[in-house]
Amino acid sequence: MLPTLTLLLGLPLALTAEPPSCATIVPVTFDNATIPGILGQWIYIVGASKYPPHLEELKAVKHATFSLSPGSHEDELNVTEIMRLNETCVVKNNSKIHIFQHNSTLMHVDGQVTSMAKLIQSDKDLLILKHLNADLPGLSLSARTPNVSKEHLEEFKAQLHCLGFTEDQVFFTSEKDACPLPGEKAGEGDTEPQLEQPL
Template identity: 70%
Template sequence: MLATLTLFLGLPLALATEPQSCSPLIPVTFDSSTIPQLLGQWFYIAGASRYPPHLAELRAVTFEAFSFSPGSREDELNITEIIRTNETCVVRNSSKVQVFQQNSTLVHVDNNDVTSMARLIQSDKDLLILNHINIDFPSLSLSARTPNVSKEHMEEFRAHLQCLGFTEEEVFYTSREHACPLPRGEENADPQLG
């Protein structure tokens, strides 16, 4: 009887702490019109992961901008990354993204090594919400066409994080004040960054 009473009294508290509504992370279905929409400049905004190597990288990166350009094949994108880790800005252009249309997966390859695998989650066309899937740990990142996102877009991302069990303390954000100079002519480039 006491166990039943404890169960009934504890149930409302357990239900109250559940996320209000968790919609599933629905991947974008890639087709010939989707991939060109990925081309151009993007700014990494925030990320959360429980995978130790990703977690170490999230802690170290204070700014990242990247751009996708067409690769040598239609299912491949070249990436140029500009990253500030600690106090140093580094430009890398040795990696590629392979697009697997059949399972809506993006595979980041750096020097012929797979560094991550993700699915692009359905959202606004100016956002890249990536659900990293080649690991047994939850991991989600947000990038956008501009270094700032709207309150609504940030709330959408935070809702996804909450549904994956992340707390605000587990989310790492980049900062515009740590921005690196972007190459001239890049879309959305701001010569004052740096």
């Protein structure tokens, strides 16, 4: 009887300790300060996805910076990206982010390709997005500077673990792969960023 009682009393502890806590993955509910708070320059640090097309993109991105600026409508942002895709530097300035206030969702529109995301609550100098692709989650971390604190990185890794990501689904960028800014002298082996024109 006593072993059974001990087993039953220990069971709730075992059940609650088993899955990692997802308490840190809390979407932001948009208010008047949300969008102004994400405007400006960001450096893409790490991304993870279980959605095969996004997984392929993540493998190709070696470094990326992007800036968000007000669009022609209050529910729209302009996006300018400078990224190294494998060995090629690309500048893209023809994509938009649409803001859906009613459900606190962002939609990135790049030509014919759209993707949805929720902004996750975190430090004001971090931009954590939970990407929505059917039942295949994605998570990305961008920051105002290339140096993210160990604590913030550990918190992000805990979120990845919570969503069931494995190491082969997580891709970090490297500052050494940064593209020269347009007009900047390209270093040896670097190519001047190519401007991707709208179709």
